[in-house]
Amino acid sequence: MKFVDEYRDPAAARHFVRAIKSTLTRPRSIMEICGGQTHAIVKFGLDQLLPSSLTLVHGPGCPVCVTPVEMINKAIEIALQPDAILCSFGDMLRVPGSQRDLFSVKAQGGDARIVYSPLDALKIARANPNKQVVFFAVGFETTAPNNAMAVYQAKRENLENFSLLVAHVCVPPAMEAILSSLDNQVEGFLAAGHVCAVMGYREYEPIAQKYHTPIVVTGFEPLDILQGIALCIKQLEEGRAEVENPYVRAVRPDGNLAAKKILAQVFCPGPRVWRGIGEIPDSGLHLTEEYSFFDAEMRFGLAEALRANAASECISGSILRGIKKPHECPAFGVRCTPEQPLGAPMVSNEGACAAYYRYRRHATKGN
C-alpha cells in the first residue's frame, strides 16, 4: 500500500535500530505523547528491538483516557434525557462513569449513538428537529477543528438543536506539566504527527528551549517512530534540544491554516481537568462567547461538576504521566480487561493498558 508498506520495511527498521544502539551511551527515557504511537510501538514490538537502556515512556495522548469521569457523568446525564440524542466516538460509550457507562444507558433506553465524524452528529440533528442532539467533543488539537466545523456549520444553518459537550485538551500545556513535575523522567519527546499536521510545531520551540528537551515530530509507521527515536537520541547525545520534523510528508511548520482559522473562531483556551493528572491551566479548549449557544453544559444546566468517585484501584494517573507501565497495575489483566475495564486506558483504542493487553499481556525486560 502506497505510503504505508515502505515505512514498514524490516531491513530499514533494523538499520535504524543499529544506529540507535551505536549512538546511545547511557540510559535514556523518551516519551511518545500519542497513544496511536504507543499502539504502533507495542504492536510492531519496536520497544523490544531497542536497547534495554532506552525506556519508552507512554504519554497522556489518548483523548478518551484523559477525559475525567465527571465529563462521562455529564454525557450520561444528557443521554438519559427523553428528548436528547448523545453522539460520540465508539470508545467513549464504554468508559465507566461513576455508576455506569453510556452503553448501559443505551441498554436502558437512553439514546446514545456511535458516530465516525462530528458531521454525522450534525446530520442526525438536521434529521431530528424535535430532538436535542449533542456531540461529546473529546480530543486533542487534531479533532478540535473538526468539531469546530460542526458548530460552525450549525450556526450558519441556524440549527438550534445541536450542541457540543466539550472536553477538548491541548498537548503543549500537558508537556509542560510533565516536564515541570518533580518526578519527571522524560528527557525527550516524540510529538504526535497528527496534532502537528493541524497545529504545526512552532509552539513547541519555546518548550524545547525552556526545558532543554528535544522534541521530534513523529509519524505512526514503524520507520517514522524509529527515525523519531534515532533523531531524539542523537540530539540528547550531542547536548542539543531542538524541534525537528522528520515527518515532513504530512506536517508543515505552520500546520493546517484552514483548520487553525476555524478552530480559533470557535474555541479559546481555558483550564481543563485531566483524568489522573488534575487541572492544568490553559490546557483545554472551550467554546468562544460567539459560539456559547452551542455549549451543551449550559443548555442542559450541567455546568456544575457532577461529583465522581473514580474506580479507586485504577492507577491511570500514573500511567498517563508515564510513571508506571500498565502491567505494574495490580488490576491489569485480572480485574481489568478490555471486556470489563476499570479505567479508560483499558477501554480506548489508543489507551496504553489496552495496547499492552492486546499485544503484550505481560511485558518483558522492564519496558
Place this chain on the structure above:
Amino acid sequence: MCLGIPGKIVSVTDGEDIYRMGTIDFSGVRKEISLAYVPEAQVGDYVVVHAGFAISVVDEEEANQVFEYLKEMEELASGSDTVS
C-alpha cells in the same frame, strides 16, 4: 484509519469549501470524508484523515525523506557498522 494511514481521493463533490466532501480509498475500504480543511486537495492525492476530516495532503516528494536519511546514515556508518 486513526493512526495516520493515508488514503487516496477517488472522487470529490462540488460545492463551497466548507461543505466539500471526498470519497477516500484506504486500500479497498472507502469512506466519505470532509475536505473542508484541504481546499487544495484533488482527485488522486493522498490525504491523512482524522475523525472524518482530511487534515493533510501527503507530499510525494517529501515522502522519500526518511529513506534519504537512512542512506546518509548508512554512508556514515559504512565500514564500522558491525553491531548487529
